[in-house]
Amino acid sequence: MQNENFYTRLGRTALKISRLCLGTVNFGGRVEEAEAHEIMDRAVEHGINFFDTADIYGWRVHKGYTEEAIGRWFARGNGRREKIVLATKVGSPMSEGPNDGGLSARHIIAACEGSLRRLRTDWIDLYQMHHVDRAAPWEEIWQAMETLVAQGKVRYVGSSNFAGWHLAAAQEAAARRHFLGIVSEQCVYNLVTRHVELEVIPAAQAYGIAVLAWSPLHGGLLGGVLDKLARGTAVKSAQGRAVPALQRHRKAIKEYEKFCAELGVPPAQVGLAWVLSRPGVTAPVIGPRAVDQLDGALRALELKLSDTELDRLDALFPPVGNGGPAPEAWIS
Template identity: 60%
Template sequence: MKYCQLGRSGLTVSRLCLGTLNFGPETSEEDSHTIMDRAHQLGLNHFDSSNVYGWKRGDGWTEQIIGRWFAQGRGRRERTVLGTKVYEPTSDWPNDGRLSARHIRQACDDSLRRLKTDYIDIYQMHHVDRNTPWDEIWEAMDVLRTQGKILYVGSSNFAGWHLAQAQDAATARSMLGLISEQSIYNLATRDIEREVIPAAQAYGIGVLAWSPLHRGMLAGVLRSEVAATRYKPEHLAKHRAQLEQYEALCDEIGAEPAQLALAWLLSRPGLTSPVIGPQSVKDLDSAVAALDIHLDDAVLTRLDEIFPGYLPAPEDYAW
């Protein structure tokens, strides 16, 4: 396994982050535990979750699965850099959502209970809250950190200027601020190259890429009748020409499509880790193999031709 520091923090994380979105709805608890055990065997130490994964409102199904895995002991919790999230509503009551101090406090306590741990390594804001002042948000996070319930703060789905707002507000309070931003990023969705990645690099914030395979579309979807049924015909048609070229390139260089997509992300400036979402140990082992793939300039150029990206702003749309 390869490791790096997460942003400007002293925290060391694996170059692949184990996403747990499928634990519960798609992957049984037994299989989820097996995947997490295998992840540790392979050296993955960074796991990512959310208080709403499992998609049963207020239930925290996925966090409960992780908590029961931690409860088995043998260093499972101690060897894991654990990230979870807060923002989404957990009930129909008006204060059980977003980033008010009240909800941050309650959601954190609920996550700790479900996860069967006394601290969260990286507590991530799942979305920007335009209706709560940054002073309130950072005060709530500071209280949690003082109480020892969280160690670091991260964000997810922030725009570049949200990172700037958050970081400037944290600096005014003499706080460390954000150490990570988790954004959608893959060959087919490269919008964050304009402003999010430049902002993250300027502020020393690590970037984690969710949906690195574009919801499986970059995993060889044209070769699999089963995978093709996951997409509406018009959505698949929109990308078909690119995917045909992409899968032909994979054949040419002898690489599995999913592994090539991950290897490309691992080569990107400012990118700490793709957040992978394996549904089986086989999926996990395949993803880890991407760490050994080196992409030369010719292949990177071909990928840019198939899936054009963006220059940092403002050069992307101005001079």
């Protein structure tokens, strides 16, 4: 049985989710389907009930592949679908067609139908706008989302990669329509990238919006990258956003790994524990490529960093400006 802190509410809703969200961006191209199914089974075994994907995921094979792989996992039965709070996303271009992307009412509804078909399910628990679409008025977006909710195809609506003022604009527009609006915002947040502390997290807290932190280890940068590079075992941390970031933060990363060694805790667990400790954060979105990485992430839930340890991490990776929310963060 999980402890009372293993689950939390999704923002201001009554929905209960695990404090770790299983991200599936690596399923397809980096993780073969059989192992992806094993990871999902292990997650359920440990009580993780919150899975995140997107219609575009799996693009290394073909767009939509990850949803298809999850759908085949659901089709194996044993209550798999019923046990999961399923989140997917809409908005990224699915083809070169002029209307096969963005947040038009046409695309939102068509994309939802496509996701439902690939996922082999009748409903999506959390339907997230993947990016802001500056061309789409909120009246159009909410009309489409209201239609999907009324049809029973979507339970809640979330956002991803929004600025704080986008959250405010969306919520005020939803309130005028007497609609629940956004219940979660998924944003990049980790020790290296702390910009959301300025306005996104304060806006989310003000509106009762859950904060889901994607890339909590900054693409593997905070997962022991220097040690892995020295041993020749680096995979994700040797590519993508982690590469230029390592060049900029090598000195801090070296001290960070030394600090983790002093604690006797793997860097990945320290990085996750830090995100879990942040005010306003509901759940980090983890992206394990193997079962042992999932097991390690679960151990981060048991790690409580002291004030002294948190101060040490702040010294290594300072917040933006004076720290905390804007405008005080940038007033000298």
